Amino acid sequence: MLSDVMEDYLKAIYTLQMEQGPPVSTSDIAEYLGKTPPTVTSMVGKLEDRGLVDREKYKGVELTTEGETVALEVLRHHRLLEAYLTEHLDYSWSEVHDEADALEHHISEEFEKRVAAALGEPEVDPHGDPIPSADLTPPDSSGLSALSECEVGDRLVVARVSDRDPAELEYLSEAGVTPGTTIEVTDIAPFGMVTVRVGDDGREQSLPESVARTIRVRPPDEPSSEEVSPA
Amino acid sequence: MLSDVMEDYLKAIYTLQMEQGPPVSTSDIAEYLGKTPPTVTSMVGKLEDRGLVDREKYKGVELTTEGETVALEVLRHHRLLEAYLTEHLDYSWSEVHDEADALEHHISEEFEKRVAAALGEPEVDPHGDPIPSADLTPPDSSGLSALSECEVGDRLVVARVSDRDPAELEYLSEAGVTPGTTIEVTDIAPFGMVTVRVGDDGREQSLPESVARTIRVRPPDEPSSEEVSPA
């Protein structure tokens, strides 16, 4: 019996907690959702009444376990939709976010099941974001760092990119910076501008700090002798 | 800039106009949508202000051309979704209505286009209801009559069934009464109970008047010599 709007707040708080850790401030939520701070204060009060968040006045807010579960449910819907639109309806990387945002609150459990089945129970969406499992246990995204924190010479694999800005996605897609691609940091200029050599064709691309900050990377896979069967 | 709710009212008025012809009464709308009459009066006032309906106080309401266009757009979404869910996500006949109702207000033009393309620009949904074309010209459903108005001995083809009651759809599916099926009326009992022989296997099924009234039928296709190429 939660409204769409409440779900949006919970999703926003979850996302911000992932980015900055709890507690999350009123103004950050307001900025993220495009609302005014008083609006957020009032909504957060209602979420607290329902036991979905813990709050300390003038301090900030944090999801309860229950609130986190709701956020994960919505996020599962969102990311399954993104994957489905890409795979089965010919959407591009940059178009899926808004459509998924509009639909995520309105699909049934049945729809969720069937979409997941049609996709073969995927674990990540097209942007590399983990799709929460059906039992809504929090996904583990440790082992990732922001590209903006890396150093010249690092060889890395792109793990996730932000799905929020279509223009940015358009650019990254053009640049070949997509989840799974191997990159090497070749330069870091003032103001955090990061230059990387992309993939196999050796192209170089420069990315402003604001973009590099939203790209999550992991170390390249070791040719780990234990898990890989010998050729 | 219309709310979901307004779209629902316009769709309801359109449907009622199709069933009973204009004007449509406040209480019929209220009943159809599960609202109280004062609520409907108030909403109808707003629709009138926006030029979507014509109204004469204490008489009834009728869609303007503009209002009809909106209704057709929503109906196009609804029926495309019903077709898509059936074809591509393995939904049964009886499950699609509620899901389509929930999603119809939230899909983009882009989504509509891609779903229509994936289906090959279909002209009817799984219940036989015509899908308004992309240019939103009113579909023509002349030439159909209600099964409840037919007579013993009539041979007919099922054209449309109501999509609103899942239990009824379950039953009709079980009975083999689906769009395209040929049936023959074998008996009409008191209270309008209609018995029909269904399809090729000669099964007989009795349908209460309340159900027969929602089934639209057309005469069987003549083996029309003019349009069919000789074998």
Place this chain on the structure above:
DNA sequence: CTTTTACTTTAGACGCATCTAATCCGTGGT
């Protein structure tokens, strides 16, 4: 330790969609 500043919250209002209770047509029966 005091003051300033940045951020948060309270106060009060608005529009939407809804309801119940009360009033108001319009028409069919006498």
Place this chain on the structure above:
DNA sequence: ACCACGGATTAGATGCGTCTAAAGTAAAAG
């Protein structure tokens, strides 16, 4: 021609989500 009754509308209230303006608080700066 009257009146009663069914259906429609007005009146007024509620909850939600939002805003602006005003007041409050905490932490950094002096």
